[in-house]
Amino acid sequence: MEVLNAIFVLPFVDMFSEPIFFAEVVVGGLLTGVMYSLVALGFVLIFKASGVFNFAQGAMVLFAALTLVGLMEKGVPVWLALIIAAGVMVIVAVIIEKLVLRPLVNQPDIILFMATIGITFFLEGFGETVWGSDIHRLDVGIPDAPFEIGGMLLNEFDIWAAAIGAAMVGGLALFFRYTVIGRALRAVADDHQAALSVGIPLKTIWIVVWSVAGFVGLVAGIMWGTKSGVQFSLSLIALKALPVLILGGFTSIPGAIVGGLIIGVGEKVAEIYWGPLIGGAIENWFAYMLALVFLLFRPQGLFGEKIIERV
Amino acid sequence: MLYRESGQYKTNYADDQAIFPLKQDRWLMAIALVVAFVVIPLTSSEYMLQAVIIPFLIFALAAIGLNLLAGYCGQISLGTGGFMAVGAYAAYKLATSFPDLNMIVVFLLSGVVAAFVGIMFGIPSLRIKGFYLAVATLAAQFFLQWLFNKVAWFYNYNPSGTITAPPREMFGFMITGPAATAEARYMITLVVVVVLALVAKNLTRGHIGRSWMAIRDMDIAAEIIGIRPLHAKLSAFAISSFYCGVAGALFVFTWLGSVETEAFAITVSFQVLFMVIIGGLGSILGSFIGAAFITAVPILLTNAPQFFGFNMPIDLQKHFEVMIFGVLIIFFVIVEPHGLARLWQIAKEKLRLWPFPY
């Protein structure tokens, strides 16, 4: 009885008796969620355009952030470092296309998936070989002062993160819908062969898409890096984008956003209200378990297309 | 000339279905076994056994486990480390709760416990495939690691949070615990690994193995010819986890002696996955080759720079190792997705005609 009470009643009592604290928890979760969404966005872009499940997105986030912070520590001004880091991500995209994707055209998805695991390890190892594995502090000048709204304590930086995230999603949505390249991307996503046959240059498209995913990774890296320092564990945090994708569906940009927010809020609330009951640190696995349970009921994700099997 | 099957006629199906239908293969195998059971224990140093050979055997066992699931049944798992942890903690609890239990029984039972956990986490595989499943198995990895870290019962409320293999003996030899010699620990590991490898080979050649491969190659067609996906996938998860579980138990009892949950982190899952990819998906022999390869690379990296006369800082060496693993994976996936085992097969085909290829 006491156990049931502790699980099903007390947490809710706590939520209602201290609504401001609860709101803070939710907002905190939403803001973390935005960060997850940013990483997940990179996955979705690549999956939509090339059908590749890019396990290396997390490593790209880490690599971009490491490059940026490494340059800044060498005394390069922020704006120049940003440009160089973005340029490096384009080079990474070109190299990946040339050395990994092109030889693997028409291979089974799972082979490509494994290749991206290889890319993950290479980027992590390479980044740390070049820039070292210490924790780097990153400050690109985003204001970071606490302030209060309606009794809630918030951080200016978090608001900025949310705004930048929203702007990126909006921008990408417009890009996909209204530009020539965007339309080509959607065509490629539907069918590689058909897209090739109407003259869409697949290689260029892939480079563009991996570069864009690299930029998105850079932005995500800046956000995470500013918040918790640039370090190896960044690529583990980025793994959390995977359950986000499962919730949102692999092909859906809105899905990546909503999924990120759900995971962000879900794990914060679970950690704070239920975590102490079972020893804490459930943030480590909560997102994955949530995704796992979710998969059992809706394998295609919230916004994914229903899978119809044919023979 | 050396490797020819001509003249070796088979007059019944039983001969044709033997594990090693060719005389040359039987000889090679016999030599390998003599080396493993006689030569190595007599000649190897304590360091060699402890640092190279025992971990190689244990990882080979884990790689066989993952290979049964990923290579034969086509279900990618990133939860190997988690399942190994289940085996390790189950063996610890069993050995400390029932001190008189025979260690072989302890190892097998801890495999069985891992098998049940594997079935639980395998259930989603009925609805989802490919990378969706890979993500789902991450849940197993992170959840299990957390569980063994947080619930003190699993490590007998030991304040340090570690589990330590209690001393146990068999046939009058100490085989676990601090007093056990490396030779004794090696022999027990070897026996377990050899027997289980043989079992794995038999399973993959029988109808259960064929149903796994059918699911891997085309699940819909498999279902339509009457293979139950539920049965095939869950049995693959169960047996794969059994192998990982036994490997995890050996990991603590005959190799390290004492571990924390960190020892079974996601890096271990990746390490075993790499062994399977590099060794060869869908090959028992490949699991051994892959394990040997992945165990050897860090050792080479440690010694090679000194050999060439310059010193590499230890952390740089670690990063380098990660990088090289990445490159190797990409290389193998592109050049030979069937891994080293396939190269070995090609070499054998070349040898059939050598030295007169035409």
Next chain:
Amino acid sequence: MTETRNIGDTLLKVDNISLSFGGVKAITGVSLEIREREICAIIGPNGAGKTSMLNVINGFYHPQEGTITFGGEVRRKMRPHLAAQGGIARTFQNVALFTGMSTLDNIMTGRNLKMKRNFLWQAINIGPARKEELEHREFVERIIDFLEIEAIRKTPVGRLPYGLQKRVELGRALAAEPKLLLLDEPMAGMNVEEKEDMCRFILDTNDEFGTTIGLIEHDMGVVMDLSDHVVVLDHGEKIADGVPDVVRADQNVIDAYLGVAHE
């Protein structure tokens, strides 16, 4: 011809089946019967719902309406492996072999339903499990002889040419000793010699094992020669049903299908 063929009672009765995906109707109110030991052809233009019909019969698609009676059992919903256990085997329009396995192993998978020894026996591979494996191997070797594919026994099927793959697929279906064998375009994409071989195997199967065969085919010559009974579908509806000569003369069929071909 029919008199000498010893055709028995109804084996499969499809009654008023309707199937739709979302709003798209694939099959509307189709009924048909296949009798024991006959060869029944299902024909129709592309998109007529032929493959969907096979998918309904072996439980891969679940129709919204109607029932299927097979071997005296009435059902609507069915899992594919249960259909297989009941004795329905099939081949596919696009070859659906297990490409990573050898010809022998592919055909052995067809015997899986008949193999009972649990995994512990298989693990040690002595005694009953080994004996069972060898018995089934012998049966499979008979099929390999029958289909004349001895030489490719150990070749991975991924490396075989298309015509042989189709033959292996037939072998895999036969290995299950089905009561009803469904063939989805067994001759698509074959040259004349390969078609002749395949026709011979189909007729021999029907003759020697008494297997009932349901077949989808586009080659009219083949259909008219092989089958005892032809069902014509168009836009998901049945427009004709009868012996080949009658169907050939049917005005609806000529309009919907054959007529187009002769224009």
